[in-house]
Structure formats: structure tokens, C-alpha cells
Amino acid sequence: MRALILCLLAGSWLAYTSPAQAHAFLEQAVPKVGSTVDSSPTELRLRFSEAVEPAFSRITLAKKDGGAIALGPVAVDPGDDRILVAAVPAPLPPGVYRVSWRAVSRDTHTTTGDFTFQVGR
Amino acid sequence: MIDWPLVGARFVHLTALMILAGSSLFALLIAGGVPPRRWLIPAAAAAALSAVGWLFAVAAAMSDRSLAAVDAATLRLVLGATAFGHVWKVQLALAGATLAVAAWRGGRGCSVLVFALAAALLTGVAAVGHAGMAGGSTGLLHIGNDAVHLLAAAVWLGGLVPLAALLYRASSGNGSPPATLHAIERFSTMAIAAVAVVLLTGTANLQWLLNSAAGIASDWGRVLAIKLGLVAGLLVLAAINRLILLPRLHSAASAAREGAAVALYRTVLFEQMVAVMVLTAASLLGTLPPPVAAASPPRAFQQVVGGAVGSPQEAEIPMPVAV
Numbered sequence: 200m201r202a203l204i205l206c207l208l209a210g211s212w213l214a215y216t217s218p219a220q221a222h223a224f225l226e227q228a229v230p231k232v233g234s235t236v237d238s239s240p241t242e243l244r245l246r247f248s249e250a251v252e253p254a255f256s257r258i259t260l261a262k263k264d265g266g267a268i269a270l271g272p273v274a275v276d277p278g279d280d281r282i283l284v285a286a287v288p289a290p291l292p293p294g295v296y297r298v299s300w301r302a303v304s305r306d307t308h309t310t311t312g313d314f315t316f317q318v319g320r
Numbered sequence: 321m322i323d324w325p326l327v328g329a330r331f332v333h334l335t336a337l338m339i340l341a342g343s344s345l346f347a348l349l350i351a352g353g354v355p356p357r358r359w360l361i362p363a364a365a366a367a368a369l370s371a372v373g374w375l376f377a378v379a380a381a382m383s384d385r386s387l388a389a390v391d392a393a394t395l396r397l398v399l400g401a402t403a404f405g406h407v408w409k410v411q412l413a414l415a416g417a418t419l420a421v422a423a424w425r426g427g428r429g430c431s432v433l434v435f436a437l438a439a440a441l442l443t444g445v446a447a448v449g450h451a452g453m454a455g456g457s458t459g460l461l462h463i464g465n466d467a468v469h470l471l472a473a474a475v476w477l478g479g480l481v482p483l484a485a486l487l488y489r490a491s492s493g494n495g496s497p498p499a500t501l502h503a504i505e506r507f508s509t510m511a512i513a514a515v516a517v518v519l520l521t522g523t524a525n526l527q528w529l530l531n532s533a534a535g536i537a538s539d540w541g542r543v544l545a546i547k548l549g550l551v552a553g554l555l556v557l558a559a560i561n562r563l564i565l566l567p568r569l570h571s572a573a574s575a576a577r578e579g580a581a582v583a584l585y586r587t588v589l590f591e592q593m594v595a596v597m598v599l600t601a602a603s604l605l606g607t608l609p610p611p612v613a614a615a616s617p618p619r620a621f622q623q624v625v626g627g628a629v630g631s632p633q634e635a636e637i638p639m640p641v642a643v
């Protein structure tokens with residue numbers, strides 16, 4: 200009887216468990232990865248697969264074949280700690296831009312990546 | 321790329337905590353409560369030093385610098401502004417307290433305190449590992465599961481250290497045979513319960529981190545497979561001890577008893593070696609990206625730093641996910 204109860208308890212514990220997320224991977228971005236937007240974005244928003252550490256995460260923006268463009272400080276969205284936000288202080292002239300990111304997840308692992316988007320046709 | 325400083329710090333920290341938790345519980349439940357100060361002090365010192373090393377390794381990885389380039393400002397930022405840091409401030413304080421308690425010449429109370437502190441420290445390790453990433457109440461559940469996984473492993477593997485000492489005395493003809501036999505049988509029973517808990521919590525962990533059979537074909541999956549192979553080896557050794565050698569300790573002839581004690585002592589030493597390998601694999605496992613991470617689609621343009629998912633290709637691949 201005791202063995203049966205133990206087995207039932209063990210079984211229900213295993214049934215309860217289900218997959219979780221891990222390293223912070225980019226899931227969504229505004230502007231979208233590879234997209235073309237009509238007008239300059241006022242901020243960059245990158246949503247990752249898990250909570251990130253703003254103190255050590257970075258977003259940089261550069262004109263495709265040009266120099267870096269200053270962004271506001273990187274912060275997490277107050278409503279969702281998986282989203283990194285950086286303000287774009289000055290409107291971006293039409294052209295192709297590259298966003299590079301380095302995300303440190305809450306379980307201390309680092310991922311990096313980049314993508315481009317285009318402003319104007 | 322593997323973050324060897326972090327793997328090393330995790331290995332030393334885990335091993336020291338297993339010895340602290342396992343041998344203090346052994347003292348309490350089996351050996352009359354006297355704390356084995358001979359191991360407790362070095363193990364507590366190793367736990368404290370490796371906690372500092374772990375902090376430096378994480379600071380280096382987070383700030384993208386070499387270990388030598390980690391400065392006070394980076395350490396302050398890690399401790400003050402990250403989830404890891406919030407846990408680790410407590411970890412460092414508890415590790416310091418453990419060292420003080422281990423050095424204290426107390427009796428039973430010392431063992432109780434060391435066990436409680438080591439259990440809290442193992443929970444800290446669970447909190448900064450992959451279990452901590454879910455956040456919220458599910459995260460707490462994962463951390464609890466992982467903490468129990470680590471504590472049960474500690475009861476088993478950490479207990480092998482005082483067990484070997486006991487067998488060494490018995491095999492050299494010292495110690496009272498009935499008391500020794502009683503102690504070994506009690507440990508054996510305790511270890512079986514601990515193994516059951518390790519298997520259960522390990523399987524729960526697997527369900528969280530491995531959401532498809534394909535995930536086995538990752539570095540994480542391969543290291544896990546090695547770890548499980550080693551655990552299987554440990555179970556075989558434990559079965560030999562329990563089923564073959566332990567009954568021989570009941571033998572009437574004292575020469576046969578001592579022979580069995582020598583054989584038991586040797587397999588326990590061998591078990592310790594395999595346990596060290598299991599802990600090495602487990603230390604590595606916690607730094608590799610588990611395959612759940614690799615499962616979502618747009619991975620071609622991102623890279624795990626210090627891991628091995630995807631490759632940093634040119635970033636013209638459109639994202640299939642709508643915003």
C-alpha cells in the first residue's frame with residue numbers, strides 16, 4: 200500500500216512537469232527582422248525566449264555600411280522582463296540598418312545575434 | 321566553446337557541498353552526531369573559495385571580458401543588478417557562515433547546522449542553474465525540484481566519504497563489528513531512498529529541459545547521456561555492495577568479515593571516483609544550452625556564446641514570427 204501511494208505521488212509529479220525555456224533567443228523584434236518600415240521607429244524592441252539582464256545586455260544600431268547610431272540606454276519592458284527596449288533618439292533617414300544584440304539571460308548565459316531592417320522604400 | 325572556469329567553479333562548489341551535506345547527515349543519522357571535522361573544514365573552505373570563483377567566472381562571461389579583466393565595478397554590477405547576483409550575495413554569506421560553523425568545535429549542533437547550511441547552498445546552486453530560468457511560481461517549482469535532486473545526490477555521494485573511513489577502520493580490524501555492520505546497513509538503506517529521489521527529480525528535470533527526442537543530439541544531450549551512463553555504473557557498484565558484499569559482513573569468521581570489509585572499502589573508493597566523474601559531467605551540463613532552447617525556429621542568425629547552437633550567419637533571414 201505504501202509503495203502504491205509512493206508510486207502514485209511520483210507519477211503525478213512527473214505528469215505535472217512540462218518543458219520550460221532556456222538560453223535567451225530572439226523571438227520577435229520591432230521593427231521585424233528583415234522588414235521594411237515606412238518611417239523611422241522611435242525605439243527598438245527585442246523579445247527573447249526568456250528573461251534577460253538589462254545590466255549586461257546590449258543593443259547596437261548601425262547603418263548597413265556606415266557608422267554606429269547612438270541609442271538610448273537598454274532597459275527591460277516593465278511589463279515583460281523578456282523584452283529589451285532601446286530608444287532611437289533621432290529619426291533614422293531612409294536606408295538599411297543593422298541591429299546587433301548581446302543578451303545575457305537570467306540563468307547567466309549569453310547569446311548574440313544581429314538582423315537588418317530597412318526604413319523607407 | 322566551453323566556459324572552463326565556470327565548469328571548474330561549479331565542479332568544486334558542487335563536490336564540496338555534497339561532502340558537507342552528505343557527511344554531516346551521515347554523522348547525524350549513523351555515526352552518533354559527531355561532525356567529521358577532518359573533511360568539514362577543507363570542504364567548507366573549498367565551497368567558499370569556489371563560490372567566489374563562480375562569481376568571477378559569471379562576471380567575466382556576462383561582461384565579455386577575460387577573468388583577469390574583471391574589476392570591482394563589474395562585480396558590483398553582477399551582485400547588485402542581476403538575478404544571479406541576488407542569489408549569490410546570499411550564497412557567499414552562507415558559504416562564509418558554513419566555514420565558521422565547520423571550524424567551531426561543537427558536537428551534534430555543529431552537524432545539524434552544517435547540514436542545514438549545505439542544503440541551503442545546494443538550493444542556491446539550483447536557483448542560478450537552468451531551473452531558475454522559468455521565473456515565477458513555475459520557476460520556484462523547478463528550483464525546488466532541482467534542490468531536492470542535488471540534496472538527494474549529496475546524501476548518497478557525500479555519504480560515501482565517511483562510509484569509506486568507516487570501512488577502512490573495519491577492514492584494518494578496528495572498530496566494533498556489530499556497530500560497523502549496523503552503520504553500513506543503515507547507510508545502504510538511506511542511499512537507496514536517496515537514489516529513488518535522484519531518479520525521480522532527475523526525470524522531472526529531463527521533462528523540463530528536453531522537449532523532443534531530437535534534443536538528445538545536442539552537446540547537452542551527449543553530456544547528459546554520459547552522465548546517465550556513469551550513474552548506471554554507480555548503481556551497478558552499489559548493487560554489488562548491497563547484494564554481494566554486505567551479506568558477507570554477517571559471516572561468523574572474523575577473517576571473512578575483514579575480507580568483505582576490504583572488498584567493500586575498495587568498491588566504495590571506486591564509487592567515489594565514478595561520483596567525481598558524474599559531478600564533472602553535471603557541472604558541464606549546467607553551462608550548456610539545453611535543447612528546449614534550440615527548438616524554436618529563427619536560430620540561424622543567433623549564437624550561443626560559450627555554447628554551440630546555430631552559427632552566426634549573415635542576418636538576412638526573415639523572422640517567421642509576427643509581432
Ligand code: HEM
Pocket residue numbers: 334445446447448449450451466469470473477518519521522523525526529548551554598599602603605606610
Ligand atoms: C548520482 C546521480 C546524480 C547526480 C550526482 C546528479 C547531479 C546533478 C547536478 C549537480 C545537476 C546540476 C544542477 C544545477 O546546476 O542546477 C544535475 C542536473 C540534472 N540532472 Fe542530475 N544527477 C544525478 C542523476 C540524475 C539522473 C538519474 C537523471 C535523469 C533521470 C538526471 C537528470 C538531470 C537533469 C535533466 C539535470 C538538468 C541539467 C541542466 O540543468 O541542464 N540526473 N544533476
